[in-house]
Amino acid sequence: MTDDELIEAVRAAVTDRDLPPPASPPDAARAEDAIGYPMPQLLRRLYLEVANGGFGPWQCVSLTDTGRWYSDEQDIIEAHRLFASSTSDPDFPAAPPGVVPLMDRGCAMWTMVDFDTPEGRIWDWDANECCVLVPTSS
Numbered sequence: 001m002t003d004d005e006l007i008e009a010v011r012a013a014v015t016d017r018d019l020p021p022p023a024s025p026p027d028a029a030r031a032e033d034a035i036g037y038p039m040p041q042l043l044r045r046l047y048l049e050v051a052n053g054g055f056g057p058w059q060c061v062s063l064t065d066t067g068r069w070y071s072d073e074q075d076i077i078e079a080h081r082l083f084a085s086s087t088s089d090p091d092f093p094a095a096p097p098g099v100v101p102l103m104d105r106g107c108a109m110w111t112m113v114d115f116d117t118p119e120g121r122i123w124d125w126d127a128n129e130c131c132v133l134v135p136t137s138s
Helices: 003-013 025-035 041-049 078-083
Strands: 099-106 109-114 122-126 132-135
Touching: 003 041, 003 078, 025 041, 025 078, 099 122
Parallel strands: none
Antiparallel strands: 099 109, 109 122, 122 132
16 A cells, blocks of 8 residues: 555545644644654655544544644643653653654553654553553564
């Protein structure tokens, strides 16, 4: 399946959702600047061509505050700051550089995406397992 076909498939899967309009290129640039890494290209296209959040099985967080929150954080920048911050709690280590929260799955579990990999490697974050961060693929 090509990236164009994936974009169309996601767009078709969310037609019944009341999603925010697509993000603008400056919105994407602000998120990338705040995170310090470029967004994986397919993810960037989803935000720019489908919606500024709310797409995906667990509804991706928005790049910017759209007034529609898909997690406890208003946008991906705020979520990234939370996970990138070191804490004094050894059971809640900071996420590695470039690893960004993408989907809040509830019960303190997140799907994360690695902006430091061109393909956007996907990680699982589960605070119920003492904040284990594991890749979902090798």
